[in-house]
Amino acid sequence: MPHPQDHPVPALSDVDPTAWREANRRLLAKAIGEWCFEDMLKATGTGDGGYRIDLDSGTTYAFRATPGAFGWLRVEPDSITRTATSMLGNSIAQPAWDALKFLMEAASTIDSDASTVATYFTELSTTLAVDAARLTHGGETAAELRALGHTELECRMTGHNLLVANKGRIGFSATDVRRYAPESAQTLTLRWVAVHRGLAEFRGTSELSENDVLEAELDEETRIRFTTVLQDAGVDPQAYVWMPVHPWQWDHAVQTLHAADVAQRRVIPLGESPDAYLPGQSIRTMANVTEPSRHDVKLPLKILNTLVWRGIPPHCTMGAPVVTQWLRGLVERDPYLTDECRTVFLGEVASVTVRHPYLSTLDETPYQYLETLGCIWRDSVTARKDPGERVRTFASLLHVDAAGDAFVAELVRSSGLDPELWFRRLFDTLLAPILHVLYRYGVTFNPHGQNTLIGYDENDVPVRLYLKDFVDDVCVSFTDVPERGPEPDGHDHVLPRKHPSIIKQHVVDQVFVGHFRYLAPLCAEQLGVPEKTFWRLVRRTILDFQKRFRKRFPELEGRFAEYDLLTPEIPRYGLNRDRIVVTRYGDRALRHALYPNGTHPNPLAEG
Numbered sequence: 001m002p003h004p005q006d007h008p009v010p011a012l013s014d015v016d017p018t019a020w021r022e023a024n025r026r027l028l029a030k031a032i033g034e035w036c037f038e039d040m041l042k043a044t045g046t047g048d049g050g051y052r053i054d055l056d057s058g059t060t061y062a063f064r065a066t067p068g069a070f071g072w073l074r075v076e077p078d079s080i081t082r083t084a085t086s087m088l089g090n091s092i093a094q095p096a097w098d099a100l101k102f103l104m105e106a107a108s109t110i111d112s113d114a115s116t117v118a119t120y121f122t123e124l125s126t127t128l129a130v131d132a133a134r135l136t137h138g139g140e141t142a143a144e145l146r147a148l149g150h151t152e153l154e155c156r157m158t159g160h161n162l163l164v165a166n167k168g169r170i171g172f173s174a175t176d177v178r179r180y181a182p183e184s185a186q187t188l189t190l191r192w193v194a195v196h197r198g199l200a201e202f203r204g205t206s207e208l209s210e211n212d213v214l215e216a217e218l219d220e221e222t223r224i225r226f227t228t229v230l231q232d233a234g235v236d237p238q239a240y241v242w243m244p245v246h247p248w249q250w251d252h253a254v255q256t257l258h259a260a261d262v263a264q265r266r267v268i269p270l271g272e273s274p275d276a277y278l279p280g281q282s283i284r285t286m287a288n289v290t291e292p293s294r295h296d297v298k299l300p301l302k303i304l305n306t307l308v309w310r311g312i313p314p315h316c317t318m319g320a321p322v323v324t325q326w327l328r329g330l331v332e333r334d335p336y337l338t339d340e341c342r343t344v345f346l347g348e349v350a351s352v353t354v355r356h357p358y359l360s361t362l363d364e365t366p367y368q369y370l371e372t373l374g375c376i377w378r379d380s381v382t383a384r385k386d387p388g389e390r391v392r393t394f395a396s397l398l399h400v401d402a403a404g405d406a407f408v409a410e411l412v413r414s415s416g417l418d419p420e421l422w423f424r425r426l427f428d429t430l431l432a433p434i435l436h437v438l439y440r441y442g443v444t445f446n447p448h449g450q451n452t453l454i455g456y457d458e459n460d461v462p463v464r465l466y467l468k469d470f471v472d473d474v475c476v477s478f479t480d481v482p483e484r485g486p487e488p489d490g491h492d493h494v495l496p497r498k499h500p501s502i503i504k505q506h507v508v509d510q511v512f513v514g515h516f517r518y519l520a521p522l523c524a525e526q527l528g529v530p531e532k533t534f535w536r537l538v539r540r541t542i543l544d545f546q547k548r549f550r551k552r553f554p555e556l557e558g559r560f561a562e563y564d565l566l567t568p569e570i571p572r573y574g575l576n577r578d579r580i581v582v583t584r585y586g587d588r589a590l591r592h593a594l595y596p597n598g599t600h601p602n603p604l605a606e607g
């Protein structure tokens with residue numbers, strides 16, 4: 001198996017000019033497709049698969065595209081041309097590749113302000129730099145990726161498909177990207193600190209004490225070393241909660257925002273633990289590669305990436321073990337989920353919460369300053385998977401290697417199954433647990449491609465679902481659902497409650513719009529499964545599950561309509577539009593809710 005650092009992304013300046021143009025060309029096509037999809041721009045058909053966008057700047061972009069599900073246009077990167085009136089008054093169409101120039105020329109049409117566009121330019125430019133470095137130096141083939149473990153495969157992924165600037169990472173320098181970003185595949189060690197119990201609170205599930213977590217995460221020699229540091233400082237070691245801190249965060253947030261606490265020995269640095277970690281796509285969640293069965297660690301980073309500041313809210317650290325305990329009590333007593341589906345819920349089993357002693361008392365403090373210190377420990381994939389089982393993120397199916405081969409096509413070919421049969425296995429594996437939890441309990445996760453993992457057998461056939469990221473991503477309907485039993489909201493609000501139409505929208509947006517929209521054309525091109533057939537198989541999976549569910553729980557049949565996934569139109573939620581047009585970059589006290597902007601036609605509505 002290749003070592004995680006065999007194919008690191010090198011210095012961002014080490015980029016071939018040809019690769020820069022190609023990265024731009026691909027991102028330009030993505031930007032045109034997604035911004036039209038979100039109704040930020042209007043594409044007019046010109047016949048024979050051609051389209052044009054007329055910008056307020058007087059420039060026209062023309063391109064070829066294939067219409068896809070939900071009204072999406074899949075733009076061909078090599079077909080894009082740009083036409084602008086020259087100084088001599090003539091208009092000449094030229095091949096277009098510059099995504100940054102397109103942003104500048106489209107800004108007034110999109111109706112964004114200069115400050116927003118300049119900041120978004122930074123996110124787009126950083127994303128391009130990483131993409132171009134990857135193209136310059138290549139990577140594994142789809143066949144080689146099949147041999148990688150879960151953690152190593154995560155480092156080969158390229159970010160959320162829905163977002164154009166999906167690697168913006170405002171706050172990271174180029175050196176930070178090379179050191180800490182997942183595509184660099186550089187292992188890191190974590191700093192540990194002791195935080196006085198006047199500031200910090202440990203929480204764990206019922207089977208985990210504070211000492212249990214420390215004994216599981218730190219070897220005896222390291223625990224003795226850390227204890228000696230506190231004794232030498234003249235403090236009582238038992239008066240402090242121990243926790244890891246990301247080294248970047250220690251330098252850029254803890255020693256600055258918490259300087260008073262460090263100076264007054266309320267926060268005491270203990271040193272580094274010996275274990276090496278690799279970051280996942282979220283950057284702030286890391287897997288232990290020295291002792292893979294140890295917990296994953298989720299740590300705050302004061303960087304802006306994929307729409308929000310990547311801290312961890314105190315209500316999340318406080319609520320994580322509580323929500324995990326409640327979910328386990330719910331799902332592990334459900335024989336369908338545990339015995340038939342064998343679904344794995346990667347629990348957030350322990351946490352440390354640290355509230356800022358000064359800024360937390362100020363009304364309307366921007367949330368980026370309140371989420372700088374804390375941690376969550378989560379079950380690792382390695383600790384829960386079967387011997388010989390391969391676990392990969394749902395998002396990995398969309399990966400395409402340098403030769404243009406899709407990872408999903410490699411897995412299907414490896415399995416030896418007919419493609420349509422393989423996809424039926426995938427859809428059953430993915431959707432059955434999600435639909436069961438939705439219909440029976442009125443609960444949904446945020447099942448995007450990084451939170452949702454698929455377990456495969458030795459032949460690369462999907463066999464079961466893994467789910468993670470519960471607190472703040474698990475939502476419950478505000479309707480009365482007796483099957484849920486007592487909920488963990490007696491004191492603090494830890495479960496977002498939403499209308500059933502919003503609850504089911506998480507499934508629609510994250511699974512169907514956010515992943516199947518891209519997966520369907522890959523299957524058509526590389527596996528010979530037409531897009532209409534793809535969506536027909538998804539619809540059949542839903543209807544077959546409803547038939548089985550109806551037999552088990554006839555009294556709950558009304559919930560199919562309550563959480564209607566087959567409606568002809570679905571609300572359109574634009575993540576790119578939200579950043580560039582709606583939210584922009586103003587500091588906010590709270591993360592905000594998205595609001596719909598029009599609708600999409602639903603391909604699952606067709607019989």
